[in-house]
Amino acid sequence: MKTSYRILFTILIQHDFYTQAESFDDIEIIPTLKSRSAFEGNRILYRFVKNRFTAMIEVDGDEPFVNINSDTKLRFILKLKNPSFSNFSGIKLFGLNDRIYYFSNRSDNETGNVLYLSKSIPGHDPGDEYEVGSLIQSGQDVFEAISDNTTLPPPGIGWRKLLKNRFPAFDQNNHSDIHKGNIVSDNSGTKNFEAIKFIPRGQAVSLNDLSYWKEVTGLQYVTPEDLIERKFISVSKYDIMDHNEIFPGDVLFNPGDSKLYEALKYIEKGNQVHVSNAGYWKESDVTKFVISEDKINSGENIFGIIDLFFDGSVPVNHRMLDGSGNVKETEYAIRFKNRISTWKYISQKNSVTSLTDTSGVYNFIKNSNEFTSDTPVPLLLKPIQKFKLDADTGSQTISVENIKCASADIKPIKATKSFVSEIYLNY
Incomplete structure (x- = not known):
């Protein structure tokens, strides 16, 4: 007898720090023991590779071979594999206390046909204290805090709209491998596109080719709204x-x-x-x-929890089975924003006379031998910023393009709830 399987669900973890989606390998998704028993009892196979958790269920036609009880809950533990994750991720750093992240298919957060397990990005609250990099939703736009002057909502001076050109520009005639899930911007920097299939290096594919690309009309990110007190994930008496x-x-x-x-x-x-x-x-x-x-809290280093439910409390589009009990092959997503920080270039030989952004997005203010960005700059594993310096060595005047960018190391500034990246120049 032939045994057939279909994808029951997929959980995809995405991160803007990585320009190549398949490079992300910093979080591990681990089913709890009870969930593993539920997998076995419902004939579900699973695997986790890099940033994707996939569960396959045995089916009879399009229906699960074993009927899944509506009170079934699948729980997963999120563990960090990279100790520097909080440095380059736009997650809360000040006042975190003993909280962890909680994600669920009850989130009712769907944007651009993507089913997010995180809650929707919140609106502005004048009573909140926002860290630099905090996100809020205002109408159709998402804004990020760029200073501690955030009492007034956008267009207040403490906010800037997320730019489309924060993703790498795509050159269809000269590009590296493009993996499914990679996001690029067009040459004008006004539109973003996500690859829906692999594009090998050198293959010329227009961004208008809908068999390879889909336009990204909006993205949802993990925010402090997704934090819970650790006691809520406790084991029972x-x-x-x-x-x-x-x-x-x-x-x-x-x-x-x-x-x-x-x-x-x-x-x-x-x-x-x-x-x-x-x-x-x-x-x-x-x-x-x-x-x-009457709760018990694990002291283990848990970054977060994912709960997937099968009951009627789950929004229709977030359900894994349709109204007829058929498998929908549901794909969920959790997306992290990359951290933004003030970049401070330090001229170790005090020979740098100017530092400029050739794209004209950022300005640098000179103070003695330091050049500081006038607004925070996103951190990226493979930076797309193109900064240039001019230096007077005493014997000659030189210009250096595409100077090094900030690493994942940051200095938190508690007083202003901001972050600084220091880059030392050998000039």
């Missing part, structure tokens, strides 16, 4: 008289002795199995838990 089904590996808190226990076997709903039964329970070796109210 174990009530021997009233509990749901328990899966091997589940860790529960026993109020009787205030200890954590890990289930060794499946326990049916309502089956009264005392924690002293060594055939079903063992005392958990997890020690980094804090009891808060």
Whole structure:
């Protein structure tokens, strides 16, 4: 008998710091033990490669071979693999406290036919304290904070509209490999396009070719709206008289002795199995838990949580099954903005006389041997900025184009909730 599978869902993590979408490999998506059991019980295979988590389900025609209960919930842990992630990502850095990110298919956030698991970018709130790089939505436009003068909404001086030309310009006759998901701008810098399939190096493909490109009309990013207190992802207490089904590996808190226990076997709903039964329970070796109210919080270094639901609370377009119970091959996205910082060039030999942006977007202000951008500049793994310096070495006057750009290292400035990137020049 032939076994058939279809994609149940895909979770794609995207980041503007990377000009090549396939380069992103900084976050790991890990199903919880209970979710792995749900995968097995519903005949779902899964894999995670770089920035894409894919789940394949066995089907009979277009329907799941095993009927998925509407109360099924799939939970995933997000772990950071790159310790520098917060340096180059436009995420909250000041006052984060013990919060983590929470994403869900209940978000009801769809833009440009993309189903985001993050909440919609919020509007302006005069009572908020915005970090430089914070995003707000105003009408059809997204603005980012460029200073701490953000009490007034756009067009207040503390804000600037996200520019279309923040992505690399595309030269159809001279380009490297373009992978699915890469975003480029046209030569005018007024439109952005996303590749919908791979384009090999040197293949001339016009941005008007809809079989390769789709115009990007809007993007949604992770914001502080997606942060939750860690206690909300806690494990439950174990009530021997009233509990749901328990899966091997589940860790529960026993109020009787205030200890954590890990289930060794499946326990049916309502089956009264005392924690002293060594055939079903063992005392958990997890020690980094804090009891808060009637929740238990993991002290593990968790960056975020993803929950996927199958019940009626999920917006129609975000559901994985259609009204007839057929698999829709749903694709979800989580997108991070790259951080912006004030770039400060330091002339170590005090010979630089001027520093300019050949594209005319940024200006640099000279103060002694330092040249500081008058507005924050985006950080990119492969910078697209083209800055030029002029220097007087004493024996000659020289000009150097395409000087080095800022790395992922930043200096947080708490007083102004801003960030500085220092670049040292050998001139």
